[in-house]
Amino acid sequence: MGEKVLMKGNEAVAEAAIRAGCRLYFAYPITPQSELIEYMSRMMPKAKGTFIQAESEIAAINMVYGAAGCGKRAMTSSSSPGISLKQEGISYLAGANLPAVIVNVQRGGPGLGDIQPAQGDYFQAVKGGGHGDYKMIVIAPSTVQEFADSASDAFDLADKYRHPIMILSDGLLGQMMEPVEFQPMKTTEEIEELNKQHFDWCIHPNQPEPNHHHHEINSLEIDPIILEQHVIKLGQKYDVITEKEQKWEEYSLNNDNEILCVAFGTASRLVKSAVDQLNTEGFNIGLIRPIRVWPYPYDAIKKAITDNVKKVAVFELNLGQMIEDVRLAVNGKVPVKFMGKVGGILFTPEEIKAQLEEWLQEEK
Amino acid sequence: MKTEIICSGFGGQGALTVGKFITKAAMREGKNVSWLPSYGPEMRGGTANVSVVVSEKPVASPLVSFPNILVALNQPSIDKFGPLITEGGLMIANTDLCPNKLNRDNVDEIYAPMNQIANEIGSDRVLNMIAIGIVIGKTGLIKYETIEKDLTAFLEKKNPKLLELNLLAIKRGIEIGKE
Amino acid sequence: MKVIAQRPKSLTDLAFTYCPGCTHGISHRLIAEAMDELDMRDQTMGVAPVGCSVFAYKFFNCDMAEAAHGRAPAVATGMKRARPDMHVFTYQGDGDLAAIGTSEIIHAANRGENISVFFINNAIYGMTGGQMAPTTLPNMKTSTSPYGRDVADIGYPIQVCELISSLRAPYYVERVSLLSPQDIIKAKKAVLKAMKFNKEGRGFTLVEFVSTCPTNWGMTPLDAMKWAKENMYPFFKLGNFRDKSLEGGE
Numbered sequence A: 001m002g003e004k005v006l007m008k009g010n011e012a013v014a015e016a017a018i019r020a021g022c023r024l025y026f027a028y029p030i031t032p033q034s035e036l037i038e039y040m041s042r043m044m045p046k047a048k049g050t051f052i053q054a055e056s057e058i059a060a061i062n063m064v065y066g067a068a069g070c071g072k073r074a075m076t077s078s079s080s081p082g083i084s085l086k087q088e089g090i091s092y093l094a095g096a097n098l099p100a101v102i103v104n105v106q107r108g109g110p111g112l113g114d115i116q117p118a119q120g121d122y123f124q125a126v127k128g129g130g131h132g133d134y135k136m137i138v139i140a141p142s143t144v145q146e147f148a149d150s151a152s153d154a155f156d157l158a159d160k161y162r163h164p165i166m167i168l169s170d171g172l173l174g175q176m177m178e179p180v181e182f183q184p185m186k187t188t189e190e191i192e193e194l195n196k197q198h199f200d201w202c203i204h205p206n207q208p209e210p211n212h213h214h215h216e217i218n219s220l221e222i223d224p225i226i227l228e229q230h231v232i233k234l235g236q237k238y239d240v241i242t243e244k245e246q247k248w249e250e251y252s253l254n255n256d257n258e259i260l261c262v263a264f265g266t267a268s269r270l271v272k273s274a275v276d277q278l279n280t281e282g283f284n285i286g287l288i289r290p291i292r293v294w295p296y297p298y299d300a301i302k303k304a305i306t307d308n309v310k311k312v313a314v315f316e317l318n319l320g321q322m323i324e325d326v327r328l329a330v331n332g333k334v335p336v337k338f339m340g341k342v343g344g345i346l347f348t349p350e351e352i353k354a355q356l357e358e359w360l361q362e363e364k
Numbered sequence B: 001m002k003t004e005i006i007c008s009g010f011g012g013q014g015a016l017t018v019g020k021f022i023t024k025a026a027m028r029e030g031k032n033v034s035w036l037p038s039y040g041p042e043m044r045g046g047t048a049n050v051s052v053v054v055s056e057k058p059v060a061s062p063l064v065s066f067p068n069i070l071v072a073l074n075q076p077s078i079d080k081f082g083p084l085i086t087e088g089g090l091m092i093a094n095t096d097l098c099p100n101k102l103n104r105d106n107v108d109e110i111y112a113p114m115n116q117i118a119n120e121i122g123s124d125r126v127l128n129m130i131a132i133g134i135v136i137g138k139t140g141l142i143k144y145e146t147i148e149k150d151l152t153a154f155l156e157k158k159n160p161k162l163l164e165l166n167l168l169a170i171k172r173g174i175e176i177g178k179e
Numbered sequence C: 001m002k003v004i005a006q007r008p009k010s011l012t013d014l015a016f017t018y019c020p021g022c023t024h025g026i027s028h029r030l031i032a033e034a035m036d037e038l039d040m041r042d043q044t045m046g047v048a049p050v051g052c053s054v055f056a057y058k059f060f061n062c063d064m065a066e067a068a069h070g071r072a073p074a075v076a077t078g079m080k081r082a083r084p085d086m087h088v089f090t091y092q093g094d095g096d097l098a099a100i101g102t103s104e105i106i107h108a109a110n111r112g113e114n115i116s117v118f119f120i121n122n123a124i125y126g127m128t129g130g131q132m133a134p135t136t137l138p139n140m141k142t143s144t145s146p147y148g149r150d151v152a153d154i155g156y157p158i159q160v161c162e163l164i165s166s167l168r169a170p171y172y173v174e175r176v177s178l179l180s181p182q183d184i185i186k187a188k189k190a191v192l193k194a195m196k197f198n199k200e201g202r203g204f205t206l207v208e209f210v211s212t213c214p215t216n217w218g219m220t221p222l223d224a225m226k227w228a229k230e231n232m233y234p235f236f237k238l239g240n241f242r243d244k245s246l247e248g249g250e
């Protein structure tokens, strides 16, 4: 790793993607994501890669479909309204077993909403926003460093499972600056090696006769018997991912926690500040932060609910979406409380602290 | 130790840049830092502000609700954030655009005619550097040398004249801060 | 410039949110005046785009809908088909109409949908901070064409009037500009014509305004006018592209 640089999340994830071997990027401008596309427009030509400002988000995701079908690391990015337009394409990527990376810098919705940070796209990301039976690995960074690191993580996972991966960030992570250290730039030879792992399925892998095969990129199986087998296989892939790819952070977690908080992404940072405060005042509060929100760390949450935990408290920048997964994990063992903020407004650590104090008080 | 700062002013006054230089210098000096700007329609002509956190420990919330230090380049900034400064905190204000004082007895208030000083130095573009200087002179949160090095690397070739003015402005600010 | 003593009735009292010297305000006023003069405000519904003029739904003092980015012609189609007795117009920027909404505008025009489209061509994305538009000129630098628009890579600017007038159905298609008082007087005539044809139910009408975006072009309003005349006119030729009222036929 190199020197620390101060960078916006939007730019850091773009730089990290280029370093991870992404040479094909397609997107359409939208606030608060535009620094990402602008960075790519400056840097992709220097990396001898392709940047296209597509005519729409729909076009951009389908350009990704084409590039990914050729076995190359391809990426697109947008913010909530644009991500809605990409849902059809994401469903096709999943159906065709294609590796790709999609970055969502979330803003307030629904509809045109506003441009401030929000987490209202949780359901869309983890429960399948497009049609059909599919799941997407969803990485939810909470710092600019993690946002950057998630790029190579996402490409590696995409390649490993031949599957679309979403990085679910928000306007705060996109706009804020923090110190970042980058992985070294992958060399042309390394990128070639990465591409090779897809030669057995991708279109036009550049293999001369007699090794050349007819490859198809497709999500259509008109015969139900064949489609059934195809979807069952997808399901098996999701089972493997569910078993192997859960990732979460345990913060101030111990056997004596009185309240267990659960929050992801930006919200988790605000919660951490409140938890720190309360713990210095003699309380004992723990936090689980899912780093990937699909596959969801149900067991980690289950395990953290010791006999001393009186309540689980969920904090989200929406009306309550991830709480449904938390409830599945808690399974009625203790009450699950919720604090949310909507409209692109953040809760302050002070507000979170006051809310936790109220919940602690109820116990006394 | 954790220091939470809000820098605020009209778009174009350079409040965000004040925050950026402090953040960058603190990072170079080995601190954990974050820089969170306001963004959106208010940036067009309205008031822009940035939350900066400088901390020994990793930064949890980058959002500053109650600043230890407020750098206010215009009156709306004092009106909005002045009452939120923590007890024993510091406010640095630009009297040229702030007719009304904050007048809190538990906050250290430094007033300087930054537009005027900047023009004396030779360019109103260096207004925000005076503010940075005052922060350095008063609090020692970051070192002058760190910023000097950064600025030099950035401007030495591109605009040596502006570099000189910037450094002058910071030094002038440091004097005011120490007074 | 024509001195207008009164704010048209078809504009609300709200102050525009546009930058100083932006031409969006002028085109708003022209459309509102036309509505007043043709006495059609009570029978008119408009559709606002996503772009700097997103708040057009607050500014026009007739019933207004706000559409998703690029979809205004489709929304307008729905409105017109639901209320054939009403007059419907859309107001759209170049990103909205000629990038993300290309398919909607072409098909609305091709159906000869009975609506008026007011198209603001400022060669850039204003709202999102100066990215390349489909109408950005060759070699023009924007925040997503930092080395200048490379036509070999990304194509030439889309000429909307030429494109729309290649279809059979549209009734009236004209390109005007807002770059001088004389131009504005001509633009007013075109807007009046479009709205009159709309009122008479003659078919699809479109008026393109060659406009400026001083903020994202990084120019003073005056320099922007000058730059636009020098650089946009060669590409975006002013004039009428279709006027079936003169053809006597269809």
Ligand SMILES: Cc1ncc(C[n+]2csc(CCOP(=O)(O)OP(=O)(O)O)c2C)c(N)n1
Pocket (backbone or CB within 6 Å): A028, A029, A030, A031, A057, A081, A082, A085, C050, C051, C052, C053, C069, C092, C093, C094, C095, C096, C097, C120, C122, C124, C125, C126, C127, C128, C133, C213
């Ligand atoms: C689906 C979707 N994609 C992107 C955006 C972001 N966006 C808002 S306005 C705009 C471009 C506006 O440019 P233009 O139509 O030229 O109008 P102007 O602002 O220049 O008047 C974009 C890309 C959005 N709101 N929704």
Ligand code: SF4
Pocket (backbone or CB within 6 Å): C017, C018, C019, C021, C022, C023, C024, C052, C122, C126, C127, C212, C213, C214, C215, C216
């Ligand atoms: S950004 Fe450009 S188009 Fe938008 S209001 Fe300002 S000058 Fe007008």
